[in-house]
Amino acid sequence: MAAFYTAAAYAVQPDEILSDPAKESRARDLSQGLRCMVCQNQSIDDSEAPLARDLRLLVRERIAAGDSDAQVIDFLVARYGEFVLLKPRLEPHTLLLWLLPPLVLAGGGLALWIHSRRRSRFAAAKDQSLYKLTAEEEARLERLIAAEPSPEKPA
Template structure:
C-alpha cells in the first residue's frame, strides 16, 4: 500500500499549484481566462510573498484573482488591471518590478556588482603577478644556492 501512496504523491505534487484557482473563479470565456492567468502569474501574493496569486491558496490571493477577473470582464485592458492592483497594493505586488527611475538601483545592481567583481579580480591578478617576479638574487645568494644544490 505504501508504494501506491508514494506513487500517487509523486504524481500529484507537481500539480499542486494548478489547483490554486478554484473552479468558481474561472471565467466562461477562454480568452479572458487566459489573460487572467497571465496577469495572475505576474502578481505576488502578499501573504506568501514568494508565489504568484495564481499559485497561492491564501484568501487574499483568491480575492485578487477574483478582482482581476472582474476587471477583465468589465473590459479593462491587461495594463489597466495591473495598474489598478499596483495603485491599491504598491509596486511590491509585482513579481517583476517595472523599469523606472526609482527601480534603477534594483535593475542596475547585478551589472554593477559584476563589474566591481571583475575589476577586483583584475587588480588582484596584477598584484599577484607583480609579487611573483620579486627581486633578482645577489651574487652572494647565487653562490650559496649553487653550494646547496651541488651533491
C-alpha cells in the same frame, strides 16, 4: 503528460474561473506575473494563500468590468505598490533595482582582476628579491672567493 499540466493547474479554485475562456486566459496570464505578498516569490496563480485568492478575484473582477491588461496592472500597482509585480517595470524609481546586479557583477569582476594583477606583481617582485644579495652578503661572498684556493686542473 496531460496529467502533469492538469496537476499544475495552480491554486485557482473552480469558483474563481471566469465563464468566458478568453477572459480567463487573460486573467491567468496576468496572475502569473503578479507576486503573492505572503509567499514573496510565488505568483498569485501558484499560491494558495488567502491574499493570493483575493488578488485573483480582484484581477477577474477588473477584467469582467472591461479593464484592459494595462489598467488591471496599473490598478494593482497603485493599490499594492511596484512590489506586486514579479518583474518590475523599468522606470526611474526602479532603475537601481535593474542596474544593481550588473554593476555588482562588474565590480566583483574588476576587484578579482585587480587582486590577480597585484598578486602576480607581488609574486614577481618576491622572486626577484630572492636572487638579490644585500651589500653585507656580497662582501662576505667576495671574501670567501678570495680566501678559497684556486682549483687545480685535473691531469
